Amino acid sequence: MLRVAIKQALVLLLLAGGAAVATHFFHPLAPAWYAVNEPPAEDEVTLQRVREEWAGEVMWLDARPTDQYEAGHIPGARLLNEQGFDNQLFELLDQLQTSDRPVVLYCGGESCQASRKIRQHLVETFPLENVWVLKGGWKAWQAAGGEIQVGGEP
Numbered sequence: 001m002l003r004v005a006i007k008q009a010l011v012l013l014l015l016a017g018g019a020a021v022a023t024h025f026f027h028p029l030a031p032a033w034y035a036v037n038e039p040p041a042e043d044e045v046t047l048q049r050v051r052e053e054w055a056g057e058v059m060w061l062d063a064r065p066t067d068q069y070e071a072g073h074i075p076g077a078r079l080l081n082e083q084g085f086d087n088q089l090f091e092l093l094d095q096l097q098t099s100d101r102p103v104v105l106y107c108g109g110e111s112c113q114a115s116r117k118i119r120q121h122l123v124e125t126f127p128l129e130n131v132w133v134l135k136g137g138w139k140a141w142q143a144a145g146g147e148i149q150v151g152g153e154p
Helices: 002-026 047-053 066-071 085-098 114-125 137-143
Strands: 059-062 103-106 131-134
Touching: 059 085, 085 114, 103 114, 103 137, 114 131, 131 137
Parallel strands: 059 103, 103 131
Antiparallel strands: none
């Protein structure tokens, strides 16, 4: 009788664990398992700092694929991704050369490296010093309840 109870408990535990894992992968607001409250990396900036230090007055650059950008992006953000880097950069030349606002790049989330790659290209191409990657990316913006613009260029 004790063996049957242990087997039933193990089956229930496995089912509950499976349901938890499935919920994590399919729930749209599931937190990342690897995300912890670590301080920003050297090239990162938090949304809080953007709002407090610069009052949101930054040049937003979206490093996600075009279809994700068009589905929703930070208001005023310009598209600059790996797929169209040269053409998109050409369209941004004047702004990048004349603006004194900080540049903040973002991509899909905490583990996304696209914004870091674009940042590296920008820093190598221009003498820009104030170029940052948004910690948490697009997911951090959404989690903070940020306004969303749908469609193409602002």
